[in-house]
Amino acid sequence: xxxxxxGYFISFEGIDGAGKSTHIDSFAxxxxxxxxxxxxxxxxxxxxxxxxxxxxxxxxxxxxxIETEALLMFAARREHIAQVIEPALMSGKIVISDRFTDASFxxxxxxxxxxxxxxxxxxxxxxxxxxxxxxxxxxxxxFDLPGSVAEARRSRVRAPDKFExxxxxxxxxxxxxxxxRAKADPRRFYLVDATRTxxxxxxxxxxxxxxx
Numbered sequence: 709x710x711x712x713x714x715g716y717f718i719s720f721e722g723i724d725g726a727g728k729s730t731h732i733d734s735f736a737x738x739x740x741x742x743x744x745x746x747x748x749x750x751x752x753x754x755x756x757x758x759x760x761x762x763x764x765x766x767x768x769x770x771x772x773x774i775e776t777e778a779l780l781m782f783a784a785r786r787e788h789i790a791q792v793i794e795p796a797l798m799s800g801k802i803v804i805s806d807r808f809t810d811a812s813f814x815x816x817x818x819x820x821x822x823x824x825x826x827x828x829x830x831x832x833x834x835x836x837x838x839x840x841x842x843x844x845x846x847x848x849x850x851f852d853l854p855g856s857v858a859e860a861r862r863s864r865v866r867a868p869d870k871f872e873x874x875x876x877x878x879x880x881x882x883x884x885x886x887x888x889r890a891k892a893d894p895r896r897f898y899l900v901d902a903t904r905t906x907x908x909x910x911x912x913x914x915x916x917x918x919x920x
Contacts, residue, residue, distance in 0.1 A: 715803060716846050717802075717843075718849070720807070721849065721850045722851030722853075722886070722900075723814075723855065726852065731909065732806055734910065738913075739802055746800065746802050746920065748804060749792065752805060754781055754784040755784070756784075756787075756791075756792050756805070757784075757788055763784040769869060769870055774822050775822065777820070778826070779830075782833075786834045809835065810889050812827060812830075813885055814889070819879070819881050848896050850900060854903070856876060900912065
């Protein structure tokens with residue numbers, strides 16, 4: 709069960725190279741224009757807080773045990789929820805996050821092979837609310853494309869972090885776990901065909917009517 713809070717929570721998800729970061733700022737600007745009476749909070753995971761950003765630097769570059777990695781991801785998320793996401797939602801703001809818990813299931817679960825049961829336990833612990841509900845985004849955009857296409861795109865950008873250096877098999881597993889999550893919760897997910905051109909994708913996003 710997910711509790712409806714006064715604000716509205718949107719997450720952008722997808723494997724590295726899918727193009728979600730290309731559209732997230734423009735989408736935030738679009739929502740500000742359409743809802744001038746609502747504040748829009750932009751954030752990201754791992755990160756979003758001073759502690760979260762410090763953990764991000766470790767998570768993206770330092771080698772570590774897979775369970776340590778998952779625990780640090782959820783530790784950063786707990787701080788993120790407590791300090792940024794929940795206060796903003798309680799005050800009626802729109803929160804847009806570049807990744808949230810679906811990424812942990814996709815990367816640490818699908819890609820790394822960590823038990824989904826353990827990730828479920830962490831999700832319930834970290835995102836559980838006093839009424840027994842679970843804090844989740846109201847809407848999740850999943851930018852989906854084959855791992856081979858994403859790999860070609862990643863090779864043209866900045867120096868890769870430790871995840872971006874992983875092989876094609878890893879990213880195909882990440883993709884499949886994302887798709888499993890989307891299939892399990894179709895009302896929350898909006899699947900974006902990220903093989904299309906930037907302009908076509910943007911036209912798709914711009915045409916959506918989101919009831920806040």
